[in-house]
Ligand SMILES: *[C@@H]1O[C@H](CO)[C@@H](O)[C@H](O)[C@H]1NC(C)=O
Ligand SMILES: *[C@@H]1O[C@H](CO)[C@@H](O)[C@H](O)[C@H]1NC(C)=O
Ligand SMILES: *[C@@H]1O[C@H](CO)[C@@H](O)[C@H](O)[C@H]1NC(C)=O
């Protein structure tokens with residue numbers, strides 16, 4: 001009886017929430033109906049307003065000291081992009097400690113099934129070379145004695161979550177000096193993202209946007225996929241995060257069949273903390289990833305016609321074709337890496353135990369696409385880093401649907417409400433027209449530094465504020481990132497550090 005009453009009051013609450021937001025939407029109807037999105041302008045980059053990406057130091061930045069304080073070893077965990085931000089943090093930590101960085105260890109857990117390590121994904125030589133003005137990097141710990149072939153042993157520490165630079169300068173440094181080397185594990189989100197020193201933030205950008213370059217085979221395949229897509233005109237990439245792990249994490253179960261729900265529930269139990277999760281409640285606070293159908297409805301409302309080509313960056317779509325069908329009917333030109341690249345081309349980069357390389361190819365295609373749209377953005381994931389990277393790579397258009405604002409509109413449509421259904425497109429367009437679409441905007445908490453490195457990693461030639469002004473002798477600048485490299489690959493990650 002109690003449970004029933006509870007459920008009743010929850011559904012009452014949900015209904016109330018829907019109505020409140022519906023009323024507030026309707027009241028703006030005059031605005032909503034007339035809101036217009038110029039789709040053609042979205043295919044080109046946003047205006048830079050004189051800003052350009054720049055990660056070069058703007059104040060005295062000495063080279064790493066000849067004598068280091070010891071070796072820093074870290075073990076990054078998580079998916080491709082969580083590890084990517086961990087690598088940026090590791091370089092910064094080594095700089096703060098005047099330490100020699102050992103090439104970061106990457107996660108080899110079973111979910112990603114990846115055993116390739118740093119050298120299997122990234123270009124090691126380029127990484128070490130392009131950071132040589134910042135941090136000394138070695139491939140492994142040195143041998144303590146030549147005869148026994150015994151490697152130095154690093155003292156293991158679990159670093160605090162979002163630790164401040166002062167933790168690295170004191171506690172970690174003391175242990176490093178005592179033992180010669182420290183091993184920080186696990187290492188993701190272990191150094192605070194917001195640090196007041198803008199030079200530290202620029203070092204992170206040098207790592208993320210210049211030093212971390214995928215291996216040539218990944219770059220080449222990505223470039224081929226992009227050229228084939230471009231040969232037929234512009235295209236939009238969509239990070240369709242409608243995969244089992246995401247849905248289980250988000251707890252958005254009610255749209256699935258009972259047997260599918262069981263799979264998600266089981267995965268959730270095994271991998272995530274217990275939590276009471278109700279689909280519509282989750283949806284109303286923006287915690288459910290968009291369904292493929294919702295993606296189509298948003299694009300339609302924005303005015304993209306059915307000839308628009310969509311590149312889907314995604315793993316296995318949970319629930320399969322049943323969920324893809326509505327999107328395919330709205331947008332028949334759906335591509336992904338297996339439809340654009342030949343099987344033998346993919347095989348080369350996706351061999352057994354190289355599970356992160358598929359996501360790496362998708363990352364590059366999304367980076368280079370004309371428009372990018374994520375369907376979910378959790379902390380330090382694929383979508384978040386791409387939003388930041390696309391901003392850096394010339395203010396490229398990104399469409400970020402506000403799921404919280406859209407949920408009540410979708411729910412009203414599903415319940416078939418007359419006025420709401422009739423105004424559906426106008427209402428969706430009203431929400432979508434509020435986006436920044438890749439324009440520069442000041443980062444506001446809780447937006448992550450990796451999602452929006454503005455203003456630290458951007459500068460202006462003419463500015464009254466000396467903090468904004470471009471440095472005189474730019475070691476790295478935006479123009480270089482657009483050059484065509486000798487390998488035929490667009491120099492997304494420029495290497496003009498001299
Ligand atoms: C690192 O070296 C610089 C000089 O290059 C020095 O000013 C700084 O105090 C050193 N920091 C640590 C933690 O040793
Ligand atoms: C695209 O939409 C138009 C009508 O707007 C329709 O005539 C055409 O058949 C559609 N094309 C595809 C491939 O669905
Ligand atoms: C790409 O799309 C095809 C069908 O459109 C599908 O069978 C395949 O699994 C997809 N591949 C990936 C990697 O998502």
Ligand SMILES: *[C@@H]1O[C@H](CO)[C@@H](O)[C@H](O)[C@H]1NC(C)=O
Pocket residue numbers: 474475476477479480496
């Ligand atoms: C950076 O850009 C400026 C012009 O904007 C150019 O003069 C300079 O040579 C560039 N520097 C490098 C290292 O490419």
